[in-house]
Amino acid sequence: MKQYNLGIEATLEILGGKWKALIVCLLMSGKKRTSELERLIPDISQKVLIQQLRELERDGIVGRINYHQMPPKVEYYVTEYGITANKIIDIMCSWGRENIRLRKSQGEDIELLEK
Amino acid sequence: MKQYNLGIEATLEILGGKWKALIVCLLMSGKKRTSELERLIPDISQKVLIQQLRELERDGIVGRINYHQMPPKVEYYVTEYGITANKIIDIMCSWGRENIRLRKSQGEDIELLEK
DNA sequence: CCGTATCCTAGAAGATACTG
DNA sequence: CAGTATCTTCTAGGATACGG
Numbered sequence: 319m320k321q322y323n324l325g326i327e328a329t330l331e332i333l334g335g336k337w338k339a340l341i342v343c344l345l346m347s348g349k350k351r352t353s354e355l356e357r358l359i360p361d362i363s364q365k366v367l368i369q370q371l372r373e374l375e376r377d378g379i380v381g382r383i384n385y386h387q388m389p390p391k392v393e394y395y396v397t398e399y400g401i402t403a404n405k406i407i408d409i410m411c412s413w414g415r416e417n418i419r420l421r422k423s424q425g426e427d428i429e430l431l432e433k
Numbered sequence: 434m435k436q437y438n439l440g441i442e443a444t445l446e447i448l449g450g451k452w453k454a455l456i457v458c459l460l461m462s463g464k465k466r467t468s469e470l471e472r473l474i475p476d477i478s479q480k481v482l483i484q485q486l487r488e489l490e491r492d493g494i495v496g497r498i499n500y501h502q503m504p505p506k507v508e509y510y511v512t513e514y515g516i517t518a519n520k521i522i523d524i525m526c527s528w529g530r531e532n533i534r535l536r537k538s539q540g541e542d543i544e545l546l547e548k
Numbered sequence: 549c550c551g552t553a554t555c556c557t558a559g560a561a562g563a564t565a566c567t568g
Numbered sequence: 569c570a571g572t573a574t575c576t577t578c579t580a581g582g583a584t585a586c587g588g
Contacts, residue, residue: 320543323474325529326454326522332532334449336581339441352550359438363582368551370581390549390588406528407441413521414440417447428435451561467570478562483571505568505569 329406332377337362337370339407342396345380346404349395379403447492448518452477452485457511458522460495464510494518 322328333339337359344350344358355367362370371394374380379400385391411432418430437443448454452474459465459473470482477485486509489495494515500506526547533545 322545324455324547325526328529328532329525340439366581406524409521409524410444411440414443417443430437432439
């Protein structure tokens with residue numbers, strides 16, 4: 319039996335991966351092909367991208383469409399359930415932005431790339 | 434120069450540690466001694482507890498009071514700044530609770546201990 | 549173009565023993 | 569009671585090469 323002390327533990331398991339929130343964020347604006355995601359996240363390796371996508375898929379957050387074409391074409395999108403996590407992504411993003419702004423104003427050598 | 438793609442990355446650095454959200458959650462209801470926290474989180478080792486507290490302290494989320502008594506007495510509390518993270522903790526908790534409830538209703542052998 | 553298979557590494561987390 | 573010092577374990581993430 320899997321046990322959690324707090325709901326937040328489940329949230330972190332699902333969205334706490336290094337790139338997951340970023341991936342979901344990007345997919346929120348519309349479905350994307352694997353290669354688009356690779357381009358949008360230059361620092362991620364293909365293996366890790368696929369891995370994180372599989373986990374998000376397993377957890378019901380993103381869906382996958384295989385067009386069975388040659389050459390292959392696959393698209394990922396945020397599921398209806400995944401959209402319920404939107405509020406979390408938003409608030410974590412805004413608190414983090416504010417946190418970075420604050421630290422920057424205190425002299426830390428730090429930068430936020432998103433606009 | 435430290436760079437972030439999204440604000441959420443900063444949030445996860447600060448609150449994404451395995452026990453941090455739980456610790457902050459517990460401290461939200463009032464300041465606690467080290468030994469109380471150890472008792473409230475039976476599965477954490479002392480080393481890791483202190484470590485997570487130090488990081489939360491460094492990040493301005495919790496504060497530490499040393500009473501300089503013998504035997505020693507130290508208390509931890511959520512700082513004013515830490516309280517701004519309250520909304521995040523709350524929403525991550527409630528989404529996670531709902532996620533667990535959902536998975537449980539789908540037959541997963543899973544349990545949420547918090548009430 | 550998309551994905552898998554290996555191997556590898558850095559850092560988080562844990563166990564244990566010890567001090568003021 | 570609170571904290572440090574080691575040593576060990578574990579695993580997410582990364583590098584690389586290959587296959588449908």
